Structures are given as C-alpha cells and as structure tokens.
Amino acid sequence: MAMAGDAARTVPPLSLTGPRLAGQEDLLTPAAQAFLVDLHRAFEPTRQQRLAARAQRQARFDAGALPDFREDTRGIRDGDWTVAPLPAALQDRRVEITGPVDPKMVINALNSGANCYMADFEDSTCPTWENLLVGQRALRKAVTGQLDWMAPDGSKHYVLDATSKTVLIVRPRGWHLDEKHVLVDGQRMSGSLFDLGLFAFHNAAGLHAKDRGPYFYLPKLESMEEAALWDDVLAFTEVRLGLPVGTMKVTVLIETLPAVFEMHEILHALRGRIAGLNCGRWDYIFSYLKTFRRHRDRVLPERGQVGMTQPFLKAYSELLIQTCHRRGAHAMGGMAAQIPIAGDPIANEEALARVRADKLREANAGHDGTWVAHPALIPVAREVFDEKMPTPNQQQVRREDVAVTRDDLIRPSLGTITRKGFDNNVEVCVRYIAAWLDGQGCVPIHWLMEDAATAEIGRAQLWQWLHMADNGGGHLHLDDGTPVDFSLFDRALMTLPSKLADRMKLPGGSKINEAIALLDELTHANELVPFLTLPAYERLG
Template identity: 50%
Template sequence: MPSPFPQSVDVLAGVVLKAPIAANAKHLYSPEALSFVATLHRTFNKQRLALLAARETEQQRRDAGHFPDFFPETAFIRDDATWTGPVLAPGLEDRRVEITGPTDRKMVINAFNSDVATYMADFEDSSTPTWFNVVDGQVNLYDAIRGTISLKTPKKTYLLADKRHPTLIVRPRGWHLHDNHITVDGEPVSGGILDFAIYFFNNAKYLVANGAGPYFYLPKMEHYKEAALWNAIFCQAQSAIGLPIGTIRATVLIETLPAAFQMDEIIYSLRQHSAGLNCGRWDYIFSFIKSLRNHKEFILPDRSQVTMKAPFMASYVQLLIETCHKRQVHAMGGMAALIPIKDDAKANEAAMNNVRSDKLREVLAGHDGTWVAHPALAVEAYNIFNKHMPGPNQIFKPVDASLPPKKKITARDLLSPSVGDAKSEVTEAGIRTNIAIGLGYTEAWLRGIGCVPINYLMEDAATAEVSRSQLWQWIRHGAKTTNGKVITADYVSQLVGEVVGGLIKDAKARNAPEAYNQAVSYFKKGAIPGRNGEYDNFLTLDLYEEISKKTAGGRGVAAFGASKL
C-alpha cells in the first residue's frame, strides 16, 4: 500500500525498532505502515497521556469521598432523545453469539471455523503482549481475512473450513498499556494505537471490498473523552487511506465504574463509528473495587457471590440496554467462560445449565447478543437466543406496555455493593480461590500465555485483577472471614505460601518452581497494600516491564540493540 503521507516529510525519522520483525511479518510492518503508526502517535499520544493523568486526579477525588455521578454538564446529551447512532454496519446486524479469544494461530483458525456470528480477536485481556504475540497476532489475522491461514502440528493440521466465517472484530490494548518495542521520538508507542494502526492500515480496504469493514472493541475506558480520542483517531485514519468517515465501527466495553455513568456520552463521542456497548462482568467488578477502594462500605464478598443478579450489577445491565436501544445500537451481553467438562457428564450438565440460565437472563433483559469462550458453548447460546429473539437483534423491539415500567436507574443503584438475596460473606475458601487464580494466571502471563483454563473456567487478566483486588480490599479494611478471622497481610501471605506450594507440586515439568516464585512476588505486590496503602492500578503493567526485557522468539521477548529504520 502506498504511503498516505507526503513523501517530502521524513516521517520515520525518530522511529526506532527495539526488536526484530519476523520474516513473515515484514510486509505488515513496512515503512509505510510504521509511518502511519508514527503519525498517529505524534498526533494523539500527548492527549492519551493527559487522559491517563486525569484518571489519577479522578481517583484522588473518589478516595476523598467524591463518588461517581452523572455529569450535569452533559445532561443535554442524555436528555436529547432525537440523536441516534449510525445504521448498522455490514456483518454487524446480527451478533447474537460472539466468540472471543487471543490471536494465536490455532485460536484464530478455530474461531473462524466456529458457528458464531462474530469473533472478537483479542490483543488485550486474553493476550500477553510479548513482541512475538503482538506481531504473530497481526500475521494470523491478515492471513485469516484472506483465507490463507493454516497450521500444521505433530497431531493435526488446522485449515479454514469452506463455509461462512464470522465477522471479525479486533480488540486493541487499552489506553493504559504502552509497547516498549517501538519508540517514536524517544517515547514508547501506545499499545492500542499500535494494534489498531497495523491492523487497519493493512486490512481495512480489503475488508470493505469483501463486504465487511474494520471493526473494533474498545476496552477499559474511564471517560467519554477517551472515546472521543478514539473517534479522532478513526477520522484521521480513514481520511489518510481514503475511506469514508464512518467505515470504522467500534463497540465499547463498559467495564469501568466511571464509564457506567457516561454511556450516552460515550456513544455520542464516537458518533457515526459507534457499534454499541458491552457488559463486562469481571472487569466491571475489578473497577468497582479499584474505584471505591478507599471506602470500607464498598467491600464485596467472595467473588462467587457477586453475580449479574446482584442489584448493583443488574442496575448496570438495565441502564446499558436502555441506553443502547434508545440510541439504536447493540447492547451486548457478557462472557460464558466455561470450558466443557469432558470427563464428568454430571458436572458438565450442571455447568451447562448455569450457562443456559445466564444466557436466558441476558436475552430476556434485552441484550442483542452474548459472548462465549469455547465453540462448544455456541449452540447453547444460540438455542436460547433463537428461541427468545427471533429477529437479528432487539434494538427496535417495542416496550411491552402490559408490563410495569422499569425503575429509573440512579447513581445510588450503580454504587450499592449489595449482592441481593445471596449471603454476603468472605471465606477462607474464597481467599484461597483468589490466590490460586491470581497466581496461576500471573505465572502463565509471565510465560506469554494470556488466558488459562483453571477449574474448567477460562481465566484472563480481568479475573486475575478481581482476585488480587479483593485481597487488597479485604486487607486494607480489616475484613473478617465467616469464622471471625481478621484478614491481614500476614494471614494472606501465609495462605499464598500454602497455595503456591500445592501449585508447584501439581504443576507439569514446564512450570518450574522459579516461575511460580516470580509470580508470587508480583502477585503479592498487587494484592497486599503497601506501607502507605498503595495500590497498583494494573497488575499487568509491572508484569509487562518484566516480559519486555526478554528475547523475541517463542513466547517471550528480549532486548535488542536499537536499530533505526
């Protein structure tokens, strides 16, 4: 693709690669593509950093007791019933079942072969951003889009089936993540800008020519101005390569507490690029704890008790669906993270019943689609949605006048930590579960694995963040277990030692004790308040600095001598 920028401008001056580009990816990281990355970085990174700094300011306000609320200055956006999102994009009309997962080659092939409507290829929570994974993911998506992807292993050869494939949606990294392997004028590039730019530059026109488009999921945003930043990037990117404004579509994950108070504003900020909003259970719980961490009244019980039926979670879901349908865009449901239990039919059926119940709750609430983590769950989700949603979505479904009107959701509804009818309790078993999930995931992440099956559930960065944040919250406020034991740093450290001992004992040969020992160090730093009550905003930020020191190749990366392009 020819460069979209004037040739008289040396755009690549100041761009430094600190890791090699594999031979099979050089066409994707061409000088033209890297010029595109550099231009977006220079235009927008200053604003990104300012928005991240604003997050810290807002957290200080919450720590001081200024809790999230609906902005009075944007009431005109919320109150104006005349504006809507754009007409649904090609391939995004029916999204009743979406599969999600990382961008490794096997996963991409299996996802493209799945009987689902769409596939969210994930560079974020289910991917560890080693340089190998970042580059390899772009190669795999490029090949899959063109139907040339295959994988030969000692046991099996994976090929694309001759059938309709799901519409592809890509989730780039969140605004808080950078990438150490490309610097522009001495600054590491934004991981989100890098993921977006390489994918968009190399695939957008091909996708449009084949009846789809460049579609994205946008994670972890805390303010509508962060969505407006994406909108500005989309406009410049489309103009640069000659695509009409509005070709890009983006679904925003409402997975932070502050964003729940700004749903109308986020859709409005994206204008003609909006493809709706999504409910993200685990990240939302993580953000609830993180945002309100300084206040004892917001302590949550064992994570197993914090379901989507908890009043504060149900309020969030209701508001999201009402907001999306008012604006005529999709309201997407959450994840069925179950992995089929092949060796226990009774346990598997019980688990499937839980999936069916959850998907029934979603479709009856008004969601237009849902997520699954495993292809085997797609049929279960389809059965429920097909029965209760005969059309491609529920966006235009009229309100049933025979039912009593729903309660208007207030700020207090979104902030209440109530779990409803469930008995709210913290147990030692819950502490141990959080430690096992957090350590297991951290150890895998350090090896370059961004999603890991634990107890027949697919765990990713969001669940690890919930696990360590709950421990931090319980220690910080001296919560007690049901047995009356005060949860202290020493008590949690003792249980960490016991749990990691069992993990090492049961681990396979590839999981050496040293890897778990390293995981313990990072996990405890994130889970145990510092001397002055410090809290790490993201567990993965420290972990990223560790993995980005290692050599590229395999599933890790190592430092290379910087070489200018």
C-alpha cells in the same frame, strides 16, 4: 558546536527494540512504520491528558467522592438523537466468541459458527513482541483467506473454512498500555494505536471491499472524552487509508464504573460509527473494586458471590440495554467463562446449566447477543437466543420500566468472604500471573477460562480486604470469624506451592515463584496498582 536541535534530530522517528523476528519486515514495512509515527505524533499528547484525567478522578474517589452522572452533559442525555445505521454484517450478533490472536485460535474461532469473533490483543493476549506480530500476521492471512496452522507435532492441520460467515472484530489494548518495543521520537508508542493502526494499515481496504468493516471493540474507556479521542483516531485512519469516513465501526465495552455514568455521552461521541455497547462484567467488577478501594462501606464479597443478579450489576446491565436501544445501538451481554469439564458429565451439565441460566437472563432482559469463551458453549447460547430472539436483534425492547439512579449503580453488595474464596483468589492470581509471565494471556483454571480481567478481580480484592484495617476500621473477617490480615495472606502464599504438586505441568509452571513474589509485592504495597499488567509487562522480554 552541536545544537540541542541537532541532537534531537539524531533520534530516529521510529525504532524497534523487540527481538528481530522472521517475517516482521512484511508487517512493519517503511510505509506501515510511517503511518504508526503519524498516529503517535497526532494523538499521544491527548492520550496522556486523558490518562492524567483518570488519575485525578480516582484521587477524588479516594478522598470520598462518589461517581455520578455529569451535569455538564445533561443535554446529551436528554436529547433526541440516534447513532448511524448499523451495517448488515453487524445486524445479528447473537453469539460472539472471544479469544487470543494465535493462529490456531483465529482458525477455530472463525470456523466455530459464532456470528462474530473478537480477536483480542488485550486481556487474553500476553503482549510479548512475538505474540503481537504472530497475531497480526495471523489476522492478515485470515482476512485474505490464506491462514492455516500445523500442530508442532504434525498431528493436525488447521485450515480456515472458506464458507465461514463469522465476522471478525478486533480488540486493541486499552489506552493505559504502552508498546515498549516501538519507540517514536524516543518515546513508547501507545499499545492501542500500535494494535489498531497496524491491523488497519494492512487489512482495512480488504475488509472494506467485503463489506466487513473493519470493526473493532474498544476496551476500558472511562469517559466521553476518551471515546472522542478514539473517534478522532478512526477518522484520521480512514482518511489516511482512503476509506469513507464512518466505515470503521466500533463497539465499546462498558467495563469501568465511571463509564456507566457516561453511556449516552460515549454513544454520542462515536455516533457516526458506533454499533453498540457491551457489558464487560469482569472488568466492570474490577473497576468497582478499584474505584471504591478506600471505601469500607462498599467492599464486595468474594468473587463467586458477585453475580449479575447483584443489584448494582443488574442495574448496570438494564441501564445499558435501555440506553443502547433508545439510541439505535446493540446492547451486548457478557462473558460465559466456563469450559467443558472433561471426565465428569454431571459437573459438566451443572456448568452448562449455569451458562443457560445466564444467557436466558440476558435474552429476557433485552440483550442483542452474548459472549462465550469456548466453542462448546456456542450451541448453548445460540439455543437460548434463537428461542427468545427470533429477529436479528432486540432493539424494539426499549425497557421503559428501567429507572436506574446513581445509588442503584453503586449499591453495596451482600455476601461473605470464605476461606475457600480467599484461597482461591490467591491461587488464581498466582497461576494466572505465572502463565502471563510465560507468554500466555488466557488460562484454564478450575474449568473457567481466566484472563487478565478475572485475575484483576482476585488481585484487587486481596489488596482491598487486607488494607481495610489501614483505614482505621479494623480487619474484615472470614465467615468463620478469622481476621483477614497479612498473616492469613502470607500463609496462603507459602502453602500454595505444596498444593500445586504438579506445577511444572501447569501453564507457566516455571514462573510460579516469580508470580508469588509479584503478587506478594503488589498486595503489600501501600497503593493499589491500577493494572496488574503494568508491572508484569516490564518483566516481559
């Protein structure tokens, strides 16, 4: 008779369930697979504990609790310590470009003249198996200087500029995402560990030899314990790959509301390898919505009215600058999502003026650099930071004038919900979801580069606005007095296809109906789904 242990031993340590792609054996070699297995076995139990802690915290917020600074870590906040010195390659990060990991984007970003390129496996990459492996292959070739790409019609050949000094920084997926195409001991692997582990396995030694890291951006952390988990993962990786401990440097995106109350603690947990914190403004707004989804007194106005001058966002960015500079780390600014408006020079200049104003605000506040989504914005951002920041960074700007309290960080915002704003949320959500389901992670919509973070704002706002009446407070209203109810939402959904007359020309046009159905399902659900990409991922092949 076979014993239970015999059956368990028949499960292969690692199995690949995705479609077999040409060349994947060069990436997923037996040695690489063994390394991924070791990462999973070492850290998956702790990842699950951290995700459970997130859910428990959110349950307290839903019951009326408010986030606050931790009493048990006061000693860290009050202590006199700094992070490890920054490497030369990360001293000057005044303009960083971000984008997905397809070969054309990788080449254009590294050739763009930006100081750094954040190669994004997260919000701007749809995690199809093909996208992930194509991205890993592109980055591997880029590290060795061998990446090129030919347009499908043969009209243009893209080649890396051998003289480029743009520093590569890789963003893996967040702790909440699985990689369903890789099973370890029959269990899905963490998307975070797969993305970072496979990249590091193939590229860490080469980058280290060039004094280029490897370097990473870490997304969507909510606590110092999640940061400590990353520190353990990186130390484990360094030892296994023969790198000195502390070689891998990271920048953490402060893009969740719980994390803003633990910035000192996150820096401390990663103090041997952290280079800075980043104002991930779009995900931060989404996290504010999600954290206070049951709090009627903290409902935000429509997305277009939630800018960085809103008091809670101003407090967040200035506290981040103060915290980072006190600890010897960079304080990176947020994303300019605008893209050039072709054929309308007046509208294009107005958009560029908004970018200049935003970057001027960041530079004057003391940020050490900023993000852009399009190469055309690099000169705009660089001009501002070159004028205001003649030194490589602004760590000498300590912002001792900043005195941010708990209430400042959660202060309600003034504003309205207009019919245009409501309908725009519906349209952007549907169009982005459709493109995502079709394999595209960043999509130009109304001259903004939308990614998962911006779509999440619209999706979470719709849910919150529409479910407020369920909490006994009655319906919210548009600025013209119209109740914000499900009949308003249903009409917006039903009329959307007629507004998208040329929808088959849009990214993901064939998925519009499926996207409408998914947004309808998520918005009518009694509970706000934590991340849009969780149910959407299950619909990918």
